[in-house]
Amino acid sequence: MQQIVPTLWFDDRIEEAMEFYTSVFPDSRIVHTSHYPAEGLPDSQQHLAGRPQVIHFTLFEQHFTALNGGSDVFSPTPANSFFVGFDTGRDPQARERLDRLWAALLDGGQVLIPLDTYPFSEHYGWVQDRYGYSWQLMLGNPEGDWRPIIVPSLMFSDSVQNRATEALEHYTQVFPNSRPGLMVPYTEQSGPARPGALMYGDAKLADTWFAAMDSAVEQDFTFTPAVSYSVLCEDQEEIDQLWSKLSEVPEAEACGWCQDRFGVSWQIVPANIEQLLQRPGAYQNMLQMKKLVIDEF
Numbered sequence: 045m046q047q048i049v050p051t052l053w054f055d056d057r058i059e060e061a062m063e064f065y066t067s068v069f070p071d072s073r074i075v076h077t078s079h080y081p082a083e084g085l086p087d088s089q090q091h092l093a094g095r096p097q098v099i100h101f102t103l104f105e106q107h108f109t110a111l112n113g114g115s116d117v118f119s120p121t122p123a124n125s126f127f128v129g130f131d132t133g134r135d136p137q138a139r140e141r142l143d144r145l146w147a148a149l150l151d152g153g154q155v156l157i158p159l160d161t162y163p164f165s166e167h168y169g170w171v172q173d174r175y176g177y178s179w180q181l182m183l184g185n186p187e188g189d190w191r192p193i194i195v196p197s198l199m200f201s202d203s204v205q206n207r208a209t210e211a212l213e214h215y216t217q218v219f220p221n222s223r224p225g226l227m228v229p230y231t232e233q234s235g236p237a238r239p240g241a242l243m244y245g246d247a248k249l250a251d252t253w254f255a256a257m258d259s260a261v262e263q264d265f266t267f268t269p270a271v272s273y274s275v276l277c278e279d280q281e282e283i284d285q286l287w288s289k290l291s292e293v294p295e296a297e298a299c300g301w302c303q304d305r306f307g308v309s310w311q312i313v314p315a316n317i318e319q320l321l322q323r324p325g326a327y328q329n330m331l332q333m334k335k336l337v338i339d340e341f
Contacts, residue, residue: 048219048252051109051311052177052268056091060249061100061175067184070141070150074099075107078318080316081327089114098318104128107196109274122134122156123263124271125170125178127195127255130184139167142181149173149181164244176270194231195246195254196273201236201263204306208242208256218289219249234260262280272301272309279314280338286312287335297334314338 054061065336066072077099080092092114099110128145130138145158152174155270159169159181200208209227216222225246230237237243242260242307248254251321277283290310291302313336314320321327329341 045106046252047250049107049109049276051111051113051119051272051273051274053113053120054175055116056095056112056114058096058099058110062101062110064174065103065194066101068145069103070145071105072103075102078321080112084325084328086331089223104193106192107210109198118268119175119263120171120178120270121203121268122172122178123199123265125180125197125199127180127182127191127197129182129184129191129195136182142167142183146171146181159160164278182183191246191253195255197255197257198267198308199257199259199263200242200266200306201261202257202266203231203268205236206238206241206258207256207306208245211257211308212242212245212247212254215249215254216243216247218286219296222247222249222252230258230260236260236262266292267307267309269296269301269303269309272311274311274313276313277314283312283314283336283338286310291335299330299333302335312336 058248062074064072077096080095080097082094085093096112099109101108130142132138143334146169149171153172156172156178157170162168165182171177172178212224216224225248228243230239230241232239237258237260242256244257246253246255256334275286276287287302290303290304292296293303296303300311301309302312303309325339326341333340
């Protein structure tokens with residue numbers, strides 16, 4: 045079971061979005077769908093009664109969760125993106141597959157960095173898809189260290205500029221069985237990125253690789269709850285420990301959601317939350333919680 049799962053916020057177009065992603069990504073599928081209760085919802089969610097609430101899906105073996113928030117109150121930004129690596133050493137058709145995925149994601153989307161040759165990759169581009177989520181497609185180095193095909197990436201800009209190294213160090217201390225990976229600093233001033241800031245780095249947090257970087261371009265955006273990271277916990281002790289280390293914005297605490305010191309959103313939840321929500325009144329009880337307490341479902 046993957047412990048940390050990227051979660052994407054959608055409005056009522058969640059089913060359309062899932063059909064899109066699982067049609068354009070190879071090796072993808074919908075794993076499971078859970079629904080809102082048919083009754084007992086607050087007034088703001090009455091239109092969601094019986095509708096899909098959470099859809100679990102995989103892209104290239106990376107598990108994701110799609111959440112039907114019922115509104116577009118949260119909008120994604122490129123501060124959260126996903127690297128998609130194509131390895132020519134393992135797949136002789138890697139470049140062609142990359143180009144097909146690029147064209148599909150660009151349909152209704154926009155280019156953030158053109159697909160071209162760069163010092164770090166002979167074929168790379170950054171695209172924002174029709175739903176606002178960002179993907180960095182890149183031909184990988186077959187001689188480099190192994191990484192999953194899809195790696196969540198955090199770009200530190202605006203109010204958290206130049207804090208990428210601090211963040212990776214913090215996260216490797218928060219999550220047990222974590223370790224740092226590659227760390228490449230800027231050697232000179234690059235826009236708002238100062239010398240020593242992180243040009244690119246990554247770390248394995250529990251069982252999931254994350255990348256991080258400090259922006260070399262002035263940006264007016266940072267992280268939003270449109271992308272959060274669900275952490276599946278085995279028991280209340282694990283929930284309590286992670287909550288105490290990650291939640292640092294009291295006003296953002298709700299239903300297991302929290303924000304850390306960098307503005308990144310997390311959902312600290314029991315691994316069996318879907319079973320817990322089958323209990324009578326469990327959904328209504330959850331709406332009253334900030335940190336989730338298993339015995340109160």
